[in-house]
Amino acid sequence: MDIWTRRLQLLSAAAAAVFLLLLLHAPPPVSCADLDALIYKGCANQSFPGGALPPTVAALSSALSGQAGSTKFYKTSSPSTAGSSTSVFGLFQCRGDLSGSDCASCVSHATSSWRDVCGASVAARVQLAGCLALYEVSGFPQVSGVQMLFKTCGTGSGGAGDFEMRRDTAFAALEGGVATSTGGFVATSYQAVYAMAQCEGDLSTGDCGQCVTQAVQHVEVECGGAPSGQVYLDKCYISYSYYPHGVPHGGGTGGQQTSKTVAIVLGGAVGVGFLVICLLFARSLTKKKDDY
Template identity: 45%
Template sequence: MGSSSSSSPFSLLLVFLACFAIIGSSSDHTNLVYKGCADQKFQDPTGVYTQNLKTLFDTLVSQSSTNKFYKTTVGDGQSAILGIFQCRGDLSNADCSNCVSKATDRSRKLCGETIAARIQLSGCYIRYEVSGFKQASGTELLYKVCGSTQASGTGFTERLDSALGEIVKGLQSGNGFYTGGYESVYVLGQCEGDLGSGDCVDCVKTATERDKSECGSSISGQIYLQQCYISYSYYPNGVPSDSQSSSSSSGTGQRNTQKTVAIVLGGVVGLGLGVAFLLVLKSVFKKRHHYGNYWG
């Protein structure tokens, strides 16, 4: 078969459609970020654990239509199961409910009947554990995503430090959720719903320090600790206004980077669009890492 030095309109169309598919899917709050499943499964000859887990999931989904955070225990004694869900602070009730429902479905499919599990989606997470299960420290690193593209030029480190500091300042008010832009850096931070203001700030400070050591000069990053998480995305041409004003565009560094690609698309015409597209898409690919045997 021969090769051609020029691309056909059809092949270019396939490239464009593939890129749009990536952007479209990334705006969904139910995208899987990571899963953590305990190695051990229930020893459940009577079926009590299975029933308690089903009841727990049903309760979490029911509560998610009116709450952004909920914590409960189902069952008694050794068969009791503690469960939690939390949605991102800027999600609507409908989006929160949909996210939690998808998270419980993912847990059933990905973890089955393990004695503990955590499912992190882009807009929410659920976790549960049986009575007596050893919990991770609130500031233990569970998962990270660092953008593969490194910032060029001077001043980025100082700018990022200041932007991450804005998360800490924003969370000192005690509402447990903050999102905003600072000098071309879009940031987001959230603490687990029942974490006190002081503990929340301490957790986020730990997350920002881990980000500096883990992600360095990456233009985007996400750090997930047991009881809080942060994310950031750097936009050389300034943070898009919809990133700060629309709940549908707030979120992970990966999604915001992809939204920048969509914005670039709107202003470029012709064959050059395909070239620019492929160059920008390089920044979307991430380095992902799990930590610990339990959440691996």
């Protein structure tokens, strides 16, 4: 083996090592399965007679799933039939940044889990990371649209002394962005804090703004200086996360854009590495020729 072949092998090994290093340090993409993660469930204490869901619930599930690919919010009723005297109402709300296919997949997963998480309850509410789907029997008691249903807060603290100021600035942007939002969805980032809000699609701009303001007040009290938090009210929810090393590209809410960026970076690294090898190889050949 001559010295030039040996040099080429060493350069190839170095390029491979650089590629592996970039891959190990690339941010992991968020899988679509994360959208189906259960956040919370709400089940009525009362059950349908006989301990079985009536056919109208299955019909409602099909109606909701059938619309999820074309809209982020939909509500409808499944009237009583000859086979069932029970009329049920239901709706779904997908997160505003989901694609049609991701929304459809999430709603299908949520509606199919009604029975698993709530049995034969006369009302069920399933909140996944990417969507909400619920049903309730006609005449089921209603609660205030700003009643808190669930909250979760991260452990520890945001670290930096001005963390809460950063978070509150992001919250203010959420509240201000509701007026111009599409479908009640607002997302923003400010100095390593990412925040998001989602209202039910049929809320007016004013009602959505009031709901988000209430949610912000709840999360400030409930989560304090925690690095992340989520508060779900009946008609809206907000979430925030602190990223010490900067908010991921795309806001950290979905993996599609992040994975594309990683692919571009890695592909570029491979291309540059290959170009460097070619240039060095050509240089070595020129040097070899000059030596003769």
